[in-house]
Amino acid sequence: MKLSTEFSLSKFFDTQKVAAYYELTKPGITFSVVASMLIGFVLGSGTHINYITLIHATLGTWLIASGTAAHNQFLEWRYDGKMKRTKKRPVPASKISPKNSVIFSLALITGGLLYLLIAVNAVAGLISLLTTVIYLGIYTPMKRVSVVNVFIGAIPGALPPVGGWAAATGHLGSTGMWLLFGIVFLWQIPHVMAIAWVCKDDYQSAGFQMLPKNDPTGIKATILIVGCLIALLPVSYGLYHIGMNSWIYLIGGLLSSVVFLYYGIIFAIDRDKPSAKNLMFASFGYLPIIWAFVIIDILIL
Structure with a gap:
């Protein structure tokens, strides 16, 4: 009898289940969180980067960010099932049970928090x-109550670079750190509003209170979007002004902000789904490009 020497991971792991749990962590958003944390860590470190602490901060942040994203999907799985763009997520699609998603998400959050407290420092943790707490305890339920959720959600969205700075320095007292917070905060509002306009039918069917609701002409959204994009110009310039980055970042950062503002103005003129979609794609590219110029600036100079 010929014995088979073939090895299959499926005999030991349910690869589809593993993929579903990985999807539950929203890897794209989690990667963005970790990237923003790394920017804060690198700039906070100055010329002396502690790479061991950097590794610990990256792992701890990845754990708690993954757990937060997973728990958010548990909290909203019934509503996700009502929207076209989210109904195939692991919990509403019955790939993972709500109970297992809670156990998984809380384990990641607890593990990430303890890891940061022990391996990095208390401030970062x-x-x-x-x-x-803000994301899950305030922002997530507020999405069904008031459009103010956009501003509340921008706070936890802008805290990762603050966490990175805290991981590197152990304190929060720096102008540069708050400029990083301001960049991400001001970016996030037009980013979220653009997505809300593109997916407004989905949001309304699920009962989410996003700004397109009660703003049929888009005037309120226009004021907030363009206002934030204009404010991004001096805030992004601020990193150069305080000497944290050089002319390389200045040129790249300001050009990126101007392009982002351009798409915001186009939305202000048209106030329709196509212009909102273009603004959404511009927002997808803005933050990675800004961070890329920060890193290039550091590597070259």
């Missing part, structure tokens, strides 16, 4: 905990 507390910033990550604050991010999770």
Whole structure:
């Protein structure tokens, strides 16, 4: 009898289940959180980067960010099932049970928090905990109550670079750190509003209170979007002004902000789904490009 020597991972792991749990962590958003944390860590470190602490901060942030994203999907799985763009997520699609998603998400959040507190420092751990509490405890339920959720959600969205700075320095007292917070905060509002306009029918069917509701002409959205994009110009310039980055970042950062503003103005003129979609794609590219110029600036100079 010929014995088979073939090895299959499926005999030991349910690869589809593993993929579903990975999807539950919203890897794209989690990667963005970790990237923003790294920017804060690198700029906070100055010329002396502690790479061991950097690795610990990355792992701890990834754990707690993954858990936060997973728990958010548990909290909203019934509503996700009502929207076209989210109904195939692991919990509403019955790939993972609500009970298992809770156990998984809370394990990641707890593990990430303890890891940051032990391996990095208390300030970094507390910033990550604050991010999770605001996101899950205030922003998530507020999405069904008031359009103010956009501003509340921008706070935890902008805290990762603060957490990175805290991981590198152990304190929060720096102008540069708050400029990073301001960049991400001001970016996030037009980013979320553009998505809300593109997916407004979905949001309305699920009962989410996003700004397109009660703003049929888009005037309120226009004021907020363009206002934030204009404010991004001096805030992004601020990193150069205080000497944290050079002319390389200045040129790239300001050009990126001007392009982002351009798409915001186009939305202000048209106020329709196509212009909102273009603004959404511009927002997808803005933050990675800004961070890329920060890193290039550091590597070259």
